[in-house]
Every structure is written in structure tokens, then in C-alpha cells.
Amino acid sequence: MLGPGRYLLGAVEVLLWAGLAGAAGWRLRTWLVPRLRGTAAALATTLIAVAILIWCAELLGSFGVWEPVPYLVLVGMVAAGAWLWAPLPDRPARVGPSYSRLVVALALLVALVATIHFGGGVKDKLGTGMTGFDSTWYHGPFAAGFFQSGDTWNLHFIAPQFLAWFYPANSEVLHAAGMLAFGRDLLSPLLNLGWFVGCLVACWAIGRPYRVAPWSLALGAVALSVPALSDQAGEARNDLVGIFFLLAAVAVALNAWGDERPRLDLGALAVVGLGAGLAAGTKLNFILPAAVLVIGLVVLAPRGRRWRALAAAGLAALAGCGYWYLRNVVHSGNPLPWIHHLGPISLPAPAQALGGREAHSVLGYLTDGSVWSDWFLPGLHHGLWIVWPLLALGAVAGLLLALVPLARRVWLSFVNQGMTKDNHTAAGLTKDNHAGAAGVLAVAGLVGLASALAWLVAPTSASGPDGMPRGFESGLRYLAPALVLGLALLPAAPPFRKRLASLATAPWLSFVNQGMTKDNHTAAGLTKDNHAGRRLGVAALALGLVAVVAAGYAVQRHYLASRYKNPSFTTPGLNAAFAWARGVSGARIATTSTRQYPLFGTDLSNRVQYLGERTAHGGFEAPPSCRAFVRLLNAGDYDYLVASRDRIEPGKPPFPPQARWAERGGAEVVLRKPPTVVFRLHGPLGPAACS
Numbered sequence: 078m079l080g081p082g083r084y085l086l087g088a089v090e091v092l093l094w095a096g097l098a099g100a101a102g103w104r105l106r107t108w109l110v111p112r113l114r115g116t117a118a119a120l121a122t123t124l125i126a127v128a129i130l131i132w133c134a135e136l137l138g139s140f141g142v143w144e145p146v147p148y149l150v151l152v153g154m155v156a157a158g159a160w161l162w163a164p165l166p167d168r169p170a171r172v173g174p175s176y177s178r179l180v181v182a183l184a185l186l187v188a189l190v191a192t193i194h195f196g197g198g199v200k201d202k203l204g205t206g207m208t209g210f211d212s213t214w215y216h217g218p219f220a221a222g223f224f225q226s227g228d229t230w231n232l233h234f235i236a237p238q239f240l241a242w243f244y245p246a247n248s249e250v251l252h253a254a255g256m257l258a259f260g261r262d263l264l265s266p267l268l269n270l271g272w273f274v275g276c277l278v279a280c281w282a283i284g285r286p287y288r289v290a291p292w293s294l295a296l297g298a299v300a301l302s303v304p305a306l307s308d309q310a311g312e313a314r315n316d317l318v319g320i321f322f323l324l325a326a327v328a329v330a331l332n333a334w335g336d337e338r339p340r341l342d343l344g345a346l347a348v349v350g351l352g353a354g355l356a357a358g359t360k361l362n363f364i365l366p367a368a369v370l371v372i373g374l375v376v377l378a379p380r381g382r383r384w385r386a387l388a389a390a391g392l393a394a395l396a397g398c399g400y401w402y403l404r405n406v407v408h409s410g411n412p413l414p415w416i417h418h419l420g421p422i423s424l425p426a427p428a429q430a431l432g433g434r435e436a437h438s439v440l441g442y443l444t445d446g447s448v449w450s451d452w453f454l455p456g457l458h459h460g461l462w463i464v465w466p467l468l469a470l471g472a473v474a475g476l477l478l479a480l481v482p483l484a485r486r487v488w489l490s491f492v493n494q495g496m497t498k499d500n501h502t503a504a505g506l507t508k509d510n511h512a513g514a515a516g517v518l519a520v521a522g523l524v525g526l527a528s529a530l531a532w533l534v535a536p537t538s539a540s541g542p543d544g545m546p547r548g549f550e551s552g553l554r555y556l557a558p559a560l561v562l563g564l565a566l567l568p569a570a571p572p573f574r575k576r577l578a579s580l581a582t583a584p585w586l587s588f589v590n591q592g593m594t595k596d597n598h599t600a601a602g603l604t605k606d607n608h609a610g611r612r613l614g615v616a617a618l619a620l621g622l623v624a625v626v627a628a629g630y631a632v633q634r635h636y637l638a639s640r641y642k643n644p645s646f647t648t649p650g651l652n653a654a655f656a657w658a659r660g661v662s663g664a665r666i667a668t669t670s671t672r673q674y675p676l677f678g679t680d681l682s683n684r685v686q687y688l689g690e691r692t693a694h695g696g697f698e699a700p701p702s703c704r705a706f707v708r709l710l711n712a713g714d715y716d717y718l719v720a721s722r723d724r725i726e727p728g729k730p731p732f733p734p735q736a737r738w739a740e741r742g743g744a745e746v747v748l749r750k751p752p753t754v755v756f757r758l759h760g761p762l763g764p765a766a767c768s
Contacts, residue, residue, distance in 0.1 A: 099122065745757040
């Protein structure tokens with residue numbers, strides 16, 4: 078555990094780079110989208126600030142020098158440049174909707190219950206460490222690899238499954254930033270709680286332009302609480318991170334369509350594109366909805382402005398995700414190495430099986446009645462609660478009804494006016510501001526439908542043996558973005574919007590959104606003076622930060638004392654190896670286990686490497702023979718070998734063949750428990766290893 082001085086140093090570092098990035102984000106947001114207020118403005122600021130943190134890490138990491146001092150200096154230089162270069166425009170006051178206290182209280186209660194429920198999962202992980210399969214397989218090792226090496230450009234090879242080393246890694250960069258500050262993974266179990274709250278804020282902002290924000294918040298909170306997303310709590314999984322980026326981008330688009338202008342400004346398009354790109358740079362299944370969002374907004378632009386709109390939104394999207402796909406091109410010749418063919422064109426890609434579970438999509442089983450009865454219906458029941466038909470129906474209704482206003486206007490345009498040279502096309506692109514707003518709402522609906530389609534066709538959405546999609550329930554997290562967005566949009570649908578808005582904005586005991594105008598009361602009703610309110614806000618924020626930092630010291634002591642102390646989340650042998658690794662520091666460890674993150678040790682100083690050999694186009698495979706295994710092990714100058722199977726399977730030997738080879742070669746056994754053997758290596762294995 079960290080002493081008071083080292084902990085305080087890490088906390089100050091986090092506050093500094095987060096504060097500097099936030100200041101830069103605020104200044105750039107006020108320049109790019111000055112008309113945004115309230116939650117939408119906060120979301121836009123957050124998107125820019127997070128992008129700055131990721132960009133600075135990528136820039137330094139491309140040269141292998143991502144270290145605390147250069148990182149802090151670079152983030153500070155960006156912040157100074159933003160304040161010196163970006164002008165601060167006059168910001169016109171815009172009055173926010175006034176909501177009923179009762180409705181807001183109920184919505185906040187639902188959101189609070191959802192947050193407490195999610196926080197319970199975080200609390201559990203603070204007592205055990207991150208135990209999820211994906212966290213220990215690739216999220217954690219990627220983040221620890223970035224932290225140890227300072228290198229984000231070269232591929233970090235892990236167990237040869239699904240070509241995972243080519244995955245985009247925006248989320249892992251943020252975990253590595255926390256490791257950079259503390260030298261430990263103190264922030265990693267907490268980060269998804271922040272993204273969860275950010276998703277709730279985005280749901281509120283999605284409903285705000287239609288005066289239904291409380292309803293959108295409540296329904297979004299319900300969708301975010303489904304069991305399929307429960308494995309995000311306290312883990313390094315990145316589904317919730319991508320959902321936040323996508324929801325925030327949609328919310329900014331809906332709120333930036335101002336009353337004064339019939340189109341999105343280039344600055345708003347850039348911020349929305351950035352959010353879409355950050356989502357695509359977090360997880361592969363967000364590529365399609367991100368592309369739909371960017372292309373949809375470009376199509377909505379007036380004909381003479383579409384190229385500029387494409388440049389603003391498209392380049393910003395590339396800035397949010399392009400680093401990872403460019404890295405893939407350099408290392409494999411293909412931005413998406415999972416795709417071997419584009420029609421008749423063959424693409425460069427590693428010539429190896431994906432490994433892991435057998436790939437199948439939900440689409441491939443849609444007409445299979447036995448799969449539905451044995452797997453899909455029970456999976457939906459467990460993954461989306463017993464009320465899953467209502468949730469699915471509500472989400473689909475929200476997404477489809479979002480298309481109705483635009484479709485109606487397009488139809489009326491055909492019927493009443495016909496298509497003329499001066500009209501916009503059938504996409505509903507008219508010069509009428511209301512038609513444009515309908516277009517943005519329709520694009521939001523299409524984004525949700527694209528998310529559902531990405532889940533439907535994903536090769537891992539129903540993974541498992543043929544006819545036995547064991548991965549279906551876990552794969553429902555790929556459907557979650559469509560579910561959350563659809564339910565957040567449902568109150569804004571034309572059949573419900575007016576009635577729900579009238580209920581939410583009833584004149585009795587109105588609740589005015591905080592910070593919407595200079596003359597508004599604050600949410601707490603503290604003062605009519607805006608400057609005094611700001612001073613009180615700053616003071617409250619400072620006191621809150623001091624309290625969080627003080628409480629965090631006790632939390633980190635408990636976490637580091639309990640982290641992987643008595644693991645029970647995998648096989649007995651791996652559990653014992655993970656507990657053993659707590660006391661190992663600064664060692665080079667070779668492993669044959671897919672799960673490997675706990676082997677990095679409490680202080681993350683162990684260099685852990687899955688034992689494999691590189692192949693063409695960025696491939697990485699397990700050694701095919703004893704001699705290849707021994708050659709790789711001897712060449713790596715390792716201190717320890719953790720030889721293990723991933724699971725105990727009836728009818729198979731209790732230990733992997735690598736354990737037998739290492740023991741014959743003279744390695745010293747440190748721990749032996751099926752299916753794992755830990756060896757201490759005193760030098761190269763002898764020739765008897767492969768006899």
C-alpha cells in the first residue's frame with residue numbers, strides 16, 4: 078500500500094492533468110459550441126478533455142516516452158495553448174426548461190438507486206481486485222503494458238485469441254494514466270463508476286431539447302442497470318466507456334441544433350464527430366453507429382456545405398480513433414486485420430485462427446427454434462431481467478419513432494411541393510429549422526438501430542459450439558448501446574413528447590436547471606447573484622475534492638491489502654498463482670495462461686509475457702513444439718514460468734505439456750496445483766526438456 082506522501086503525490090498529479098485537460102476542454106468548447114448550456118455543455122467539455130488526455134498519451138507513447146513529467150508538461154502546454162489561441166465568444170443567454178420538483182425528484186431517485194446498485198459492484202472489486210475474464214485477459218495487461226513501457230505504438234502481445242492486440246485502446250490508455258500517477262491500479266476499479274454517472278448525465282441531456290429530460294434520465298438509468306452490464310462495475314471492461322462517448326455525441330448533436338440557425342455549426346459537428354470517434358476508438362462494435370452518426374449529420378447539411386461538414390465531423394472522428402487503426406495498418410497492412418477479404422480483394426492479415434470460442438452471430442441463429450428456446454430466451458431473461466420484452470419494445474419504439482417526424486416532413490414535401498431544384502433531397506433536408514431538428518432526431522434513431530445491427534451480426538454475439546451459443550448472454554452488452562439510447566429517446570417520440578413535457582414542466586414547484594442562463598437561480602436556490610453562485614460552486618468543488626482525496630487514502634489501503642489476496646474467480650491453480658504473484662516484484666514472468674493481469678503484481682512491476690512467437694502481418698501464435706517453446710523461454714531471460722491451462726477439463730491431463738518440459742529441463746517448482754505449475758528459472762532449460 079502507498080504511504081501518505083506517495084499517495085498525495087499521485088492524487089495531486091491526477092488533479093493537475095485532469096484539471097488542465099478540463100480547462101482546455103472548457104475553453105475549446107466555448108469557442109466551438111458557445112450556445113450549449115448545462116449538461117450538454119458539460120458533456121462537450123468532457124469529450125474534448127478526455128480526447129486531450131488520450132492524444133497526449135498517444136503522442137508521447139509513439140516515441141516510448143509516456144512518463145509522468147512529460148505527460149503533465151504536455152497536457153499543460155495544450156491547456157495554455159487553448160487559452161491563448163481559442164477566442165472566448167459572447168455567449169447568448171438561453172433559458173432552460175423549468176421542471177416540476179416532484180418529477181425531477183423521482184427521476185433522480187431512480188438514477189440514485191441505479192448508481193448505488195452499480196456502486197455495490199465497485200465496492201466488491203475494491204475487496205478483491207478486478208476479476209472479470211476480459212479485465213484479466215487483455216484490458217488490464219494492455220494498460221499495465223502501456224504503463225511499464227511508456228509505449229502505445231507497438232503491439233502488446235497477449236494470449237493468441239481473437240487477435241486482441243489489434244483492438245483499439247482508448248479506455249486502456251485512461252487506466253494506464255491512473256497507473257502512471259500512483260504506480261498502482263488504484264483508479265481502475267473506480268473509472269467505470271464515473272462513466273456510469275456520465276451516461277446518466279447524457280440521458281438527461283438527450284431529453285432536454287424536448288423538455289422531457291427527467292423521463293429520459295429515469296428510463297436510461299433502468300437500461301444501464303440491466304444484468305448484462307453488471308460486469309462493468311469495478312472492472313476494466315470498456316463497453317460502458319463506449320456507451321458514454323456515443324450517448325454524449327448524440328446529446329451534443331440534439332442540443333446544438335439551436336433555435337437561431339437551421340443547421341449544425343462546424344464547431345458542433347466537430348465535437349459530435351469527436352465523440353463518435355472516441356467511441357470507435359474504444360471498442361470495435363461502435364464503428365458502425367459512429368459512422369452512421371457522422372454520415373447522417375453530413376447528409377443533413379445544406380448541399381453547398383456538405384464537404385465542409387464532412388471535413389469537420391470526419392476529421393474529428395478520425396482524431397478520436399484513427400491512431401489505433403493506423404497502428405494496425407503499419408503493423409499488419411490492414412486497419413481491421415480480422416477481415417481477410419473485401420469482395421474479390423484479398424487483404425493482408427495474420428494467417429491464424431481466432432482461437433477462443435467458436436464464432437457465431439445472433440443473425441445466424443434467428444430462425445433456429447431450438448436455440449431460441451434453449452439459449453436466447455433464457456439469456457434474455459437473465460441478461461435483461463424478466464421484463465426484457467418491455468425494455469426491448471420500449472427501445473425499439475424509441476428508435477423507430479425518432480424517424481417519424483422526418484419521414485412525415487419528407488412525405489409532405491413530396492406530396493405538397495414535389496421535388497424541385499431548390500428543395501433538399503428525400504432525406505428531409507429542408508431549410509426549415511424544425512425539419513432540420515427532426516433530421517437530427519432521426520439520425521439519433523438510426524445510430525441506435527445501427528448499434529443493434531452491429532450486435533446482430535457480430536461474430537461473438539452468439540459465440541460457442543455450433544447450436545450452443547454460450548456467449549449469447551455475455552454478448553448482450555453489445556446490444557446495450559441501442560437499448561439505452563432507444564429508451565432515452567422514447568420520451569422525445571412524437572406520441573409521448575407533449576404529454577410528458579407538460580407533466581415534467583408543470584408550474585407547481587418548478588425546478589430550474591442549474592447554470593442555464595446568467596440570471597437563473599441555481600438548482601439549490603442559494604442566490605440570485607451569478608458570481609456569488611460561482612464562488613460558492615468553486616468552494617464546494619474544492620471541499621469535495623479534499624474530502625474525496627482524504628477518503629481515498631483509506632480506500633487505497635484497503636484495496637491494496639485485499640487485491641488478489643484470496644482469489645477464487647478461476648481455477649484453483651491459477652488462483653494460487655495469482656496470490657503468489659502479490660509478493661513478487663520486478664520479475665520477468667513467462668506464462669501460458671490467457672488470464673495474466675494479476676501476475677503483474679501489486680506494484681505492477683512484473684514484466685509478464687505470454688510465451689509465443691510472432692508471425693507475418695502482426696500475428697502471434699503459441700509455440701508449436703517443445704523445441705520452439707524452450708527456445709522462446711531461454712531467449713526471454715525469464716525469472717519465472719507460470720505454465721497453466723485455462724480450465725480443468727475431464728479426460729485431459731491435469732497440467733499442460735509445458736509444465737512437463739520445464740521440469741525435465743531443470744526448472745524449480747515453486748507451486749503446483751491443477752492446472753497450474755509455477756517454476757523458478759535459474760538459467761536456460763537443459764537439453765533434457767524435449768527428450
